[in-house]
Amino acid sequence: MSEWQGWVPSSVDVSVPSIARAYDYLLGGAHNFEADRELSRKAEQMLPGLRQLVRMNRAFLGRAVRFMISQGVRQFLDVGAGIPTVGSVHQVAHGEDPTCRVVYVDRDPVAVAHSELMLADQDQVAIVRADIRDPEGIFDSPEARRLLDLDEPVGVLMLFMLHWVPDDWDPIGLLAKYNERLAPGSMLAITHASADRKTEEITKVAGLVEQSKSRDLVQLRSHAEIEPLFAGFELVEPGLVGCGLWRPSGAGDIAGEADMNSQFYAGVGRKI
Template sequence: MSDTVEWTPAGVDRDVPSVARIYDYLLGGSHNFAPDRAMATRLLAVQPNVADIARGNRAFLRRAVQFMAEAGVRQFLDLGSGIPTAGNVHEIAQKIVPGSRVVYVDYEGVAVAHSQLLLAENADATIVQCDVSRPNDVLNAEETRRLIDFSQPVGLLAITIGHYLPPDCDPAGVFARYRDAIAPGSHLALTHLTDDFTSVHGDEIIETMKSTQNHVFPRTREQVLELFGDFELVEPGLVTTSGWRPDHGIAPAVDPERDGLYAGVAVKP
């Protein structure tokens, strides 16, 4: 992205790093500013495999969307969707079933602006600029209602979003509201940062991210399981990203704890 002011969408604070743009940089994207890149460098110093964690997360997202599409899901709600990058949800889903509908949700201006550009010609996918911690705003947004039929199964994606929700916004209650809104047969896929594993330097990541717009809150296995409510986890249950149904012939990471993120998919009974 150009560093000229003209390229900054309204409402974007380019001086304070944002996770949308840090993540974009870690994945090799160009929609980020100098403070985002400096913060990515600080994160790499704290957690040297952070770019691998991001890539493993994207690979899980692709496999989870494929799984849902093959299970008959035709509409997706992607919470905290980020800046478009390789393998966006609508590209994966619409390749498997043309006409699959996707609503992306993010509150960061660069992510929203680039999603709008990418989706301008796609009648079946859109972006809603909203705070995910306000489920009623997301669920009742005009664009959400235009593309999602809540009487039919939904693929709810919460991929690296839960750990940006602070305890005082009641993440378990927020997830429950989304789960309650969707029909039986709906799927929930999520990934969530944990510091259950010694290979994840949770305290240092928390401290470093305090200088950004997005503080992080790693959670334990029990706390992450709670986000699925009474949805039934499909095999292999809650694992880390590389261990969730790895592609044929591709072995999970040698040390799955280094994935840093719990990952799972569950179905609404």
């Protein structure tokens, strides 16, 4: 355990898999354990190409953050962030402008405990433990009040997040509450699992994840159901498209198998 003590809280049982650490493993990161790797391997058997999908999502994160910075955004709110490793928002943002400020949000106590230790020396980055359904609690948290100026544009990211929000939580109404707190020029990035293809395989993986998390049910949505989540935001070109098709900048952004590029949807909207 000595090699991990810089980022593993004593309260965390590493024999229990963590979705956040499994995601890190699929990204090729080092912040994971055998239980996380075993969960990931089972998921990959159910959905071949899962590792590529996860990496495409992370590549989109980088493109979205850099695009937002090119539009003048210098502060970010990443809701459902997991553990900030391997190309996370603050790493990408600080590579463009070291003055950028980032607030991560997650409700998973394991992800938050890891993040608190990993970000302890980061003055311009913080983690908030909160549920996506509590935007007031998020925006009014001490961390957000310290780092986010809501009179200026904020880049909000909800990546691989909203398919865990069921319809009975009213996701459109929920996102409207975030929109209300944001200044004009703020931006919203979303990636969302698709109900338009490979639904059986994705549902099997979702079941495995649900068993591990002991809560959350996946809510697959079609393109027509995901686009309204951007209500109050104007989609920037090329609109809501397959993740690999959103402003790809290199071979690593696009899957070799064409169908994989649209296995989940991605888009960025701007508040007018």
